[in-house]
Amino acid sequence: xxxxxxxxxxxxxxxxxxxxxxxxxxxxxxxxxxxxxxxxxxxxxxxxxxxxxxxxxxxxxxxxxxxxxxxxxxxxxxxxxxxxxxxxxxxxxxxxxxxxxxxxxxxxxxxxxxxxxxxxxxxxxxxxxxxxxxxxxxxxxxxxxxxxxxxxxxxxxxxxxxxxxxxxxxxxxxxxxxxxxxxxxxxxxxxxxxxxxxxxxxxxxxxxxxxxxxxxxxxxxxxxxxxxxxxxxxxxxxxxxxxxxxxxxxxxxxxxxxxxxxxxxxxxxxxxxxxxxxxxxxxxxxxxxxxxxxxxxxxxxxxxxxxxxxxxxxxxxxxxxxxxxxxxxxxxxxxxxxxxxxxxxxxxxxxxxxxxxxxxxxxxxxxxxxxxx
Numbered sequence: 001x002x003x004x005x006x007x008x009x010x011x012x013x014x015x016x017x018x019x020x021x022x023x024x025x026x027x028x029x030x031x032x033x034x035x036x037x038x039x040x041x042x043x044x045x046x047x048x049x050x051x052x053x054x055x056x057x058x059x060x061x062x063x064x065x066x067x068x069x070x071x072x073x074x075x076x077x078x079x080x081x082x083x084x085x086x087x088x089x090x091x092x093x094x095x096x097x098x099x100x101x102x103x104x105x106x107x108x109x110x111x112x113x114x115x116x117x118x119x120x121x122x123x124x125x126x127x128x129x130x131x132x133x134x135x136x137x138x139x140x141x142x143x144x145x146x147x148x149x150x151x152x153x154x155x156x157x158x159x160x161x162x163x164x165x166x167x168x169x170x171x172x173x174x175x176x177x178x179x180x181x182x183x184x185x186x187x188x189x190x191x192x193x194x195x196x197x198x199x200x201x202x203x204x205x206x207x208x209x210x211x212x213x214x215x216x217x218x219x220x221x222x223x224x225x226x227x228x229x230x231x232x233x234x235x236x237x238x239x240x241x242x243x244x245x246x247x248x249x250x251x252x253x254x255x256x257x258x259x260x261x262x263x264x265x266x267x268x269x270x271x272x273x274x275x276x277x278x279x280x281x282x283x284x285x286x287x288x289x290x291x292x293x294x295x296x297x298x299x300x301x302x303x304x305x306x307x308x309x310x311x312x313x314x315x316x317x318x319x320x321x322x323x324x325x326x327x328x329x330x331x332x333x334x335x336x337x338x339x340x341x342x343x344x345x346x347x348x349x350x351x352x353x354x355x356x357x358x359x360x361x362x363x364x365x366x367x368x369x370x371x372x373x
Contacts, residue, residue: 001062001075001154001187002027003048008057010043017043019211020057030181030188032198035208036234041191042159044208048189049157050074061155072103076155077148081163083140085132091143092128095119098151118146121180138169145177149184156181158190162197170194174201195235199223207231225273229365232272232287239293239336241286243267245278245364254278254364256286258334265332268307269362276366285365290325292361293338295347296354308357312336314347328355 003025010018018040025031033041046052047059050071059066066074077098085094096115099106106114119125122142132140141161148156161177162170178201181188192198198205199219207214207222207230215222215231226232229240246266247255258265267286271278278284299309315335316327323339324346330336338355347353 002060003155003187003189004060004063005044005048006058006060008044008047008054008059010040010047010052011055017211018047018054021208021211021213022057023206023213023216025187025189027187028185030178030190030201030203032202032205033189033191033208034193034195034198034205034234035214036193039208040211041193041208045078045157045159045189045191048155049076049078072101074155075153076157077151077153078157078159079144079148079161081160083132083144083161083164085140085143085147087132090129090131091124091135092119094132094143095124095146095150098147104151114150114152118150122146137165138173141165141173142176145180149180154186156186156188158188160192160194161190162192162194170197177201199235207234226287226363226365227273227276229285229287229367232285232363232365236289237337239286239288239290241267241288241334241336243284243286245280245282245284247280248278253359254284256284256364258286258332265310265330265334267362268359269364270360272363272365276364278364278366283367285367287363287365288336288357288361290337290339291323292357293336294356295326295338295340296356299354300356307359308362310355312353312355314349314351314353317346317349328353330355 005021005023007020007022008018009020021044033044035041047054050069053067092115095118096111098104099111119128124142124146127139162173165173174197202219204216204218205222206216209230215227222231222235226235232238233240241258243256243258245254246257252270254269256267256269258267269286310330312328312330314326315329318325322342324342326338326347328336328338
């Protein structure tokens with residue numbers, strides 16, 4: 001199913017939850033709606049499902065206007081955040097429920113066949129007679145997903161389906177959900193505020209900010225080419241340094257002088273997007289990911305020609321198992337974060353180091369980033 005939203009607006013009283021949102025979702029695509037709490041992503045999902053109607057704009061399914069079509073006639077199924085399993089029904093009865101309602105009622109033999117096949121696919125066969133209260137969180141999640149898929153929808157809508165699971169099970173279910181959706185060939189629209197979930201599962205993402213689209217793109221494009229400070233900071237986290245364009249030497253390079261505590265600190269970087277243009281004197285934001293910063297005991301011999309090399313001292317050390325994150329105070333007072341492999345020799349608080357970032361790893365965004373950390 002191809003889904004098209006044209007200038008969709010939704011208000012709740014005086015509050016505008018969505019403001020002229022336009023999105024095109026391809027048939028078979030796994031499309032994520034990503035953003036902080038209150039940005040409008042769940043409202044948008046419920047509009048697609050038919051639980052809300054837009055105040056303005058049009059929603060199309062395969063070219064047909066579905067604004068006034070009720071949920072049960074939209075060929076869409078939804079997996080809710082709390083799973084919404086019927087507590088008095090068994091697993092098998094919960095999965096079969098969608099095949100018993102008007103508009104989707106299926107003959108008993110066909111219903112039993114589809115339920116059995118879905119339970120096997122979800123590894124729930126041995127749990128068919130149990131009730132939801134007797135299931136683990138992961139088993140409940142698989143039962144809710146099976147109930148949605150058994151009706152063979154053209155579109156699957158998922159509202160933060162993994163938020164109630166522990167970290168290890170979330171990682172396992174990310175792989176399983178993507179495999180099942182891609183295997184079925186249906187279109188999926190998935191709401192989450194978890195950036196790792198989106199980066200690892202999505203074909204494309206829409207980043208929402210205060211009811212509007214901040215950026216749409218493939219996960220790698222959003223990470224490598226954010227179009228705003230908001231997107232850069234929300235996807236993956238970043239060091240954001242306010243400054244001004246000092247020069248445009250060409251070859252895709254920019255010279256940016258940092259403002260704030262160390263105005264002499266000049267960085268060399270690249271425009272975050274190929275279509276972004278900059279002029280000398282223009283306000284800009286220097287953006288560099290923590291994992292793109294190298295830590296050096298001494299400046300390299302060619303430091304003068306490399307650029308983006310500064311002296312710093314270790315302020316804080318945070319151990320995450322696979323990486324160590326260092327909070328580094330530059331000589332001018334600016335604090336940056338750098339991520340190093342956990343198997344590298346640890347640096348104690350107060351240790352003097354040099355940081356270095358390749359110009360290709362330093363993105364320049366328009367506008368200012370506000371106060372430094």
